[in-house]
Amino acid sequence: MLDKQLLKQMKQDTPILEDIMGLKPVVWFNQNKREKPHLELTIHDVYEAEKLWERFIPFFIEVFPEIKDGVIESPLVDIEHFKAFENQKQSRNIHGSLFLKSDHELPVAGSIKARGGFFEVLKHAEQLAFEHQLIQEGDDYAKFAEPQMKQFFNDFTIGVGSTGNLGLSIGIMSAKLGFNVNVYMSADAKAWKKELLRKNGAHVHEFSGDFSEAISEGRKQTLDQPNGYFVDDEDSKDLFLGYSTVALRLKQQLDEKHIKVDKEHPLFVYLPCGVGGSPGGVTFGLKEIFGPHVHCFFVEPTTSPAVLTGLVTGKMEEISVQDIGISNQTEADGLAVGRPSKFATKISDQLMSGLYTIEDDHLFKLLVTLKDQENISVEPSATAGLIGPWVISETNYISDLHVDEENITHIAWSTGGSLVPEKERKAFYELGQKLLKSQ
Numbered sequence: 001m002l003d004k005q006l007l008k009q010m011k012q013d014t015p016i017l018e019d020i021m022g023l024k025p026v027v028w029f030n031q032n033k034r035e036k037p038h039l040e041l042t043i044h045d046v047y048e049a050e051k052l053w054e055r056f057i058p059f060f061i062e063v064f065p066e067i068k069d070g071v072i073e074s075p076l077v078d079i080e081h082f083k084a085f086e087n088q089k090q091s092r093n094i095h096g097s098l099f100l101k102s103d104h105e106l107p108v109a110g111s112i113k114a115r116g117g118f119f120e121v122l123k124h125a126e127q128l129a130f131e132h133q134l135i136q137e138g139d140d141y142a143k144f145a146e147p148q149m150k151q152f153f154n155d156f157t158i159g160v161g162s163t164g165n166l167g168l169s170i171g172i173m174s175a176k177l178g179f180n181v182n183v184y185m186s187a188d189a190k191a192w193k194k195e196l197l198r199k200n201g202a203h204v205h206e207f208s209g210d211f212s213e214a215i216s217e218g219r220k221q222t223l224d225q226p227n228g229y230f231v232d233d234e235d236s237k238d239l240f241l242g243y244s245t246v247a248l249r250l251k252q253q254l255d256e257k258h259i260k261v262d263k264e265h266p267l268f269v270y271l272p273c274g275v276g277g278s279p280g281g282v283t284f285g286l287k288e289i290f291g292p293h294v295h296c297f298f299v300e301p302t303t304s305p306a307v308l309t310g311l312v313t314g315k316m317e318e319i320s321v322q323d324i325g326i327s328n329q330t331e332a333d334g335l336a337v338g339r340p341s342k343f344a345t346k347i348s349d350q351l352m353s354g355l356y357t358i359e360d361d362h363l364f365k366l367l368v369t370l371k372d373q374e375n376i377s378v379e380p381s382a383t384a385g386l387i388g389p390w391v392i393s394e395t396n397y398i399s400d401l402h403v404d405e406e407n408i409t410h411i412a413w414s415t416g417g418s419l420v421p422e423k424e425r426k427a428f429y430e431l432g433q434k435l436l437k438s439q
């Protein structure tokens with residue numbers, strides 16, 4: 001923790017820190033947002049990333065029959081019953097439509113990490129295969145499923161530090177390709193995630209510390225090996241690009257539903273946030289496509305506001321929530337992050353509209369409502385965006401835009417949950433029910 005005098009000065013400079021440190025749910029709007037940002041990536045990087053996904057379609061069809069047509073994508077579903085229920089509960093009506101981008105259903109990894117995590121592993125594999133002339137341009141990538149390819153990759157190591165879901169995506173994909181893969185798990189990682197990884201052939205290393213410690217240790221141990229490659233959630237361009245390609249698919253899904261996005265019909269997107277890589281990548285892709293007509297909001301637990309702390313203090317990845325006396329203890333393990341991503345945060349700083357925080361109890365209640373109203377089961381982290389339309393509508397943000405509220409399309413991003421075992425699923429639900437009853 002920083003010294004008292006410094007903290008006092010910081011609170012004077014940035015008054016919202018008082019509430020953040022008091023663990024109160026806050027809403028913050030980004031004054032640094034620019035319509036003409038200076039970014040090191042462009043839409044062409046997104047198209048290039050999409051081409052990599054396309055090259056690997058034959059591989060996916062070969063080894064993961066559960067991936068429909070070899071394309072890793074999730075449905076966009078209208079959750080009008082959830083909306084009606086919350087409208088009544090909040091005594092405040094959201095007039096636009098509300099959709100759930102159902103990344104909890106993404107095949108194989110069961111979370112949004114299928115986008116970033118798979119992408120980075122595939123890109124690394126492709127590069128190695130090119131360097132060693134095992135593939136050439138134009139080849140059928142079903143080749144990556146062949147035994148001699150697997151044997152080749154077995155001489156290479158991939159490492160990753162994770163609170164759970166990133167480890168699952170990197171571990172499963174790396175092991176499938178034949179890599180020797182080590183997953184360095186933080187203390188808050190769930191036991192079933194560790195088990196599932198071991199079952200899939202990954203080596204799991206457990207740490208008593210938090211996510212940042214798992215990352216530092218994993219980084220060190222991986223890079224000490226001659227053929228080691230570390231997937232660095234605290235600073236990864238490839239994870240970011242992997243997430244960004246969803247923007248192209250979402251555009252298509254909106255077109256199919258005849259949903260317009262323009263000045264009169266803005267798109268509001270609510271993204272659960274850990275290090276800020278997945279919400280950052282998604283936001284970057286969407287901003288490249290929809291420009292000023294898309295408004296992206298990130299959501300963090302009140303006890304893990306890593307990106308918020310980095311942005312409001314301007315210290316970005318150089319400050320952690322622990323530095324300002326916040327615990328980083330949350331049941332939302334996908335968001336249990338104390339320090340933001342370096343790569344993602346400097347981009348999000350120019351693109352995101354704002355960020356709000358939410359209490360753990362609220363996540364569990366939303367989990368119950370989503371299940372009861374829509375029969376959709378997700379993990380606690382994935383519910384954080386659901387309340388976004390109500391949070392933002394309580395502020396002046398929408399009236400400042402001068403648009404008809406009815407024309408807004410709200411999308412809450414459901415980031416994970418389909419792999420959660422039945423027993424844990426039931427426990428989440430029962431806890432949420434208890435909390436709802438004691439209101």
Ligand SMILES: *Cc1c(COP(=O)(O)O)cnc(C)c1O
Pocket residue numbers: 111112113165166272273274275276277278279334335337379381382415416417
């Ligand atoms: C990882 C994760 C997030 C957040 O992604 P970051 O890149 O860490 O910001 C949100 N929800 C779930 C379920 C996740 O696993």
